[in-house]
Amino acid sequence: MTITTTEMGLAARVAGVSRRFGVGHGAVVALDDVSVGIRRGQFTAIMGPSGSGKSTLMHVMAGLDSSDNGSVWVGDTDITRLPDRDLTLLRRRRIGFVFQSFNLVPTLDARSNILLPFDLDGRKPNVDESRWIDSLVTTLGIADRLTHRPHELSGGQQQRVAIARALATRPDLVFADEPTGNLDSRSGREVLTLLTEACSRFGQSIAMVTHDPVAASYADRILFLADGRIVDERERSTPEQISAIMLAMEATR
Amino acid sequence: MRMRWREYRATILVAALSGAFGALLLQGTVLLTALVAGDSIGEKESVQLALGLVAVVFFAIAIFVGGIVTANTVGTVIAGRTRDIALLRLVGADARRLRASTARDGILVGLVGSLIGTVVGIGIMVGLVALGRSTGDLPETTPQLVTPMLVAPVVAVTLVTWLSSWVGSRRILAVSPIQASAAAVEPDADTVRSATGRRITAIALVAVGALLLAAGVVIGLVTMLGILVGMLGGILSFSGIVLAAPFVMPAVLRLVGRAMGSSPTARLAAENAVRNPARSSRATIGLVIGVTLVTMFAVATSSYYDMIVRASEQYPDDFAGVDETLAMTIGVFSVLFGFSAVIAAVGMVNTLSLSVLQRQRELGLLRALGFTAGQVRRMVLAEAAQMSVASVLFGLVLGVVYGWCGAQALLGSMLGGGLVAPSMPWFVLGGAVLVAAVLAAAASVAPARRATRVSPVAALAVD
Numbered sequence: 139m140t141i142t143t144t145e146m147g148l149a150a151r152v153a154g155v156s157r158r159f160g161v162g163h164g165a166v167v168a169l170d171d172v173s174v175g176i177r178r179g180q181f182t183a184i185m186g187p188s189g190s191g192k193s194t195l196m197h198v199m200a201g202l203d204s205s206d207n208g209s210v211w212v213g214d215t216d217i218t219r220l221p222d223r224d225l226t227l228l229r230r231r232r233i234g235f236v237f238q239s240f241n242l243v244p245t246l247d248a249r250s251n252i253l254l255p256f257d258l259d260g261r262k263p264n265v266d267e268s269r270w271i272d273s274l275v276t277t278l279g280i281a282d283r284l285t286h287r288p289h290e291l292s293g294g295q296q297q298r299v300a301i302a303r304a305l306a307t308r309p310d311l312v313f314a315d316e317p318t319g320n321l322d323s324r325s326g327r328e329v330l331t332l333l334t335e336a337c338s339r340f341g342q343s344i345a346m347v348t349h350d351p352v353a354a355s356y357a358d359r360i361l362f363l364a365d366g367r368i369v370d371e372r373e374r375s376t377p378e379q380i381s382a383i384m385l386a387m388e389a390t391r
Numbered sequence: 392m393r394m395r396w397r398e399y400r401a402t403i404l405v406a407a408l409s410g411a412f413g414a415l416l417l418q419g420t421v422l423l424t425a426l427v428a429g430d431s432i433g434e435k436e437s438v439q440l441a442l443g444l445v446a447v448v449f450f451a452i453a454i455f456v457g458g459i460v461t462a463n464t465v466g467t468v469i470a471g472r473t474r475d476i477a478l479l480r481l482v483g484a485d486a487r488r489l490r491a492s493t494a495r496d497g498i499l500v501g502l503v504g505s506l507i508g509t510v511v512g513i514g515i516m517v518g519l520v521a522l523g524r525s526t527g528d529l530p531e532t533t534p535q536l537v538t539p540m541l542v543a544p545v546v547a548v549t550l551v552t553w554l555s556s557w558v559g560s561r562r563i564l565a566v567s568p569i570q571a572s573a574a575a576v577e578p579d580a581d582t583v584r585s586a587t588g589r590r591i592t593a594i595a596l597v598a599v600g601a602l603l604l605a606a607g608v609v610i611g612l613v614t615m616l617g618i619l620v621g622m623l624g625g626i627l628s629f630s631g632i633v634l635a636a637p638f639v640m641p642a643v644l645r646l647v648g649r650a651m652g653s654s655p656t657a658r659l660a661a662e663n664a665v666r667n668p669a670r671s672s673r674a675t676i677g678l679v680i681g682v683t684l685v686t687m688f689a690v691a692t693s694s695y696y697d698m699i700v701r702a703s704e705q706y707p708d709d710f711a712g713v714d715e716t717l718a719m720t721i722g723v724f725s726v727l728f729g730f731s732a733v734i735a736a737v738g739m740v741n742t743l744s745l746s747v748l749q750r751q752r753e754l755g756l757l758r759a760l761g762f763t764a765g766q767v768r769r770m771v772l773a774e775a776a777q778m779s780v781a782s783v784l785f786g787l788v789l790g791v792v793y794g795w796c797g798a799q800a801l802l803g804s805m806l807g808g809g810l811v812a813p814s815m816p817w818f819v820l821g822g823a824v825l826v827a828a829v830l831a832a833a834a835s836v837a838p839a840r841r842a843t844r845v846s847p848v849a850a851l852a853v854d
Binding site for chain 2: 197237244258260303
């Protein structure tokens, strides 16, 4: 009898996952036998220097990239060998994304961008979902921007729209890839506060990839990656503590 | 500025098509002259002149359309390579030099393409002559068809390719070095510069042209000279429409897009087709011109035919055997005009491929958010369908108007004054629908394949 991901209190997990890019001398080991879980209802930061494999870990967990070996679960679904179509539906219905460069669809206005996951499913949000989206839009402070196209919005506003889109379907897990990377520090802090609130108020599980110690300090739990391995793990920490760990990691490399 | 081989493919193809067309026309002229005129020297000269003129006109139309296509192709490529150009500018490259070298590449590409085309054209002619001999339609001895004159189309195509590369590369001058570092998700839509001035000129041209066209039709009721007034009106109003393409085509595209339904794929496709007015007008205007030419000619001859039929009912003896001759003329000329449409179609297919290539990131995003590969494929197909249907429809409408006006202006007086309803040969309508369908499918195959291969990871990569 095996224990399921949900029973472990996890939203997603990987076991013994490796990922290698290229062959021969030029090959790069992005992930080296990683086993880790993202806790349900928590805000988890995945930290590490450039090339540590943090983005690859996220891609593999979100079903965007495949692993060479090992297993990947989203909720209780083993997605390791899921065909492309099922992975697509999984991303559409159970995973939310927030990107560094916002990545809104430029031809759609803010509202259509938020409703895109429903549109792709060929359905309209039901009453309950509509109410949820309305409250999201209000909380995120973009209610008066819904008819604007992305290029008419500031970076901070675009990222709020992206967050609304990611949360709209109440996914099992939201992945955020350097969500503050393209923002000024004030907008960045606001976005991080919003993500923290999504976690604490709505119980949304969030995994955020970042190399910014300040951003990571908003998280409940911080995983440190280096050279494709998990090298450390901390509960909530101050930016100074996180920086110290990062510097120590650099020193021992 | 060096472009990649892939980016030259369409231009080479267009140059080759133009070159082949030129070679075929030239050889055909020589052959026909010999056949029609026989041994009479005097008759030979006049036939040669008439046929030569027709050949030159058709060749000119073909390379004109080819030139528009090439300029648009180069423009699209440049738009997609703003970052590269900006980087070169950043490290000290001179914008004028970059542009000049792009245009110089045009000479080479035009030369290579037209040479390939000429060889193919000569090959086709050899085959046709052999076929003619075996069926007995051609005498055993035909004149030497490969003449030094064949150099002329090669030179013309090369020059046009050079010129259109020069025109198409003008955007290089507008690229600022700072754009190398900007995290622009996609190259900014070409801003239609001096939009108001352009709009006013276009409206004025169309208005004056339309008035002259109408005048031509009215004058045509009395005398054949109406065609001269009408032709001037046609040229003016059509130039106006081409000039106004960035405003007009998006409207036409939007109309067609609305007819395609409201599924997310159709909606996104419809938006994509109009998101960049400059790009979509570049992609479609060539085809509009091609279809307009074909339709105009077909409608004109068909209306002409109706008038002749009416006349022949009154004077049966004078018009014996005219049916067959006319039908054949319509067929032959439609093929000749159709060639320009083919060249234009190449341009549209290429623009769509390039625009998909330039949208990798966005396609990756849609895949990440849950667009299935099938949905992406349908989206690209819908976009292609929208562009082809819009161009063909618009071309048909314009062609019917111009063709009818032309026929009326030239022949209205023949029957003692009278209007004939525009008549549309069924094969043109059927052909247009077929062309639109085939084109939509063909235009979307390669881009759709490329689009579905885009990995969602591409959307997350920060470049």
